[in-house]
Amino acid sequence: xxxxxxxxxxxxxxxxxxxxxxxxxxxxxxxxxxxxxxxxxxxxxxxxxxxxxxxxxxxxxxxxxxxxxxxxxxxxxxxxxxxxxxxxxxxxxxxxxxxxxxxxxxxxxxxxxxxxxxxxxxxxxxxxxxxxxxxxxxxxxxxxxxxxxxxxxxxxxxxxxxxxxx
Numbered sequence: 001x002x003x004x005x006x007x008x009x010x011x012x013x014x015x016x017x018x019x020x021x022x023x024x025x026x027x028x029x030x031x032x033x034x035x036x037x038x039x040x041x042x043x044x045x046x047x048x049x050x051x052x053x054x055x056x057x058x059x060x061x062x063x064x065x066x067x068x069x070x071x072x073x074x075x076x077x078x079x080x081x082x083x084x085x086x087x088x089x090x091x092x093x094x095x096x097x098x099x100x101x102x103x104x105x106x107x108x109x110x111x112x113x114x115x116x117x118x119x120x121x122x123x124x125x126x127x128x129x130x131x132x133x134x135x136x137x138x139x140x141x142x143x144x145x146x147x148x149x150x151x152x153x154x155x156x157x158x159x160x161x162x163x164x165x166x
Contacts, residue, residue: 030063030137038065045145046152057142061135066144070113073151074105080158087159113144 020026042065044053082097089095117139124132 027063030061030141033060033062033064037062038068041065041145042069042148045148053145054142057138057145061138061141063137063141063144066113066141069148069151070109070144073109073147073154074102076151076154077105078102080154083158109147113147114140117143 037060041053041056041062044050044056047053078099078101081101085098086092086095117136121132121136121139
């Protein structure tokens with residue numbers, strides 16, 4: 001029921017006709033989570049092979065946490081890269097920040113977060129014995145939460161300018 005939306009807003013535009021799965025009414029339930037939910041899922045996702053995380057996520061899947069987790073990872077990688085470069089300079093006055101790798105990191109991370117679950121889903125569809133029971137959007141969310149461990153490990157990589165440790 002779209003009675004609360006104006007007639008102009010409820011008319012289907014070309015984008016909604018082409019990609020109905022990306023309309024806000026379809027995606028809104030995946031962004032309806034609390035900070036406590038995100039915090040609990042983030043902490044649970046740090047433990048590998050944690051069934052508690054999977055069971056919690058299945059109750060109410062979200063894309064809000066994964067979205068911000070990936071953007072935070074882009075920022076942390078930028079800070080870490082600049083910190084690593086800064087520590088390599090003998091004269092700090094010669095150092096300049098660089099943000100050239102932000103678009104690359106963003107493209108790679110979001111491409112991986114969407115591409116890998118999609119690829120797995122296609123492989124199961126074409127080569128599996130039966131259809132996957134996990135919706136693609138849930139796979140994307142679960143896979144994105146798995147990147148939480150990279151947040152923890154990215155800052156020390158930039159702070160320790162030893163190539164062997166990095």
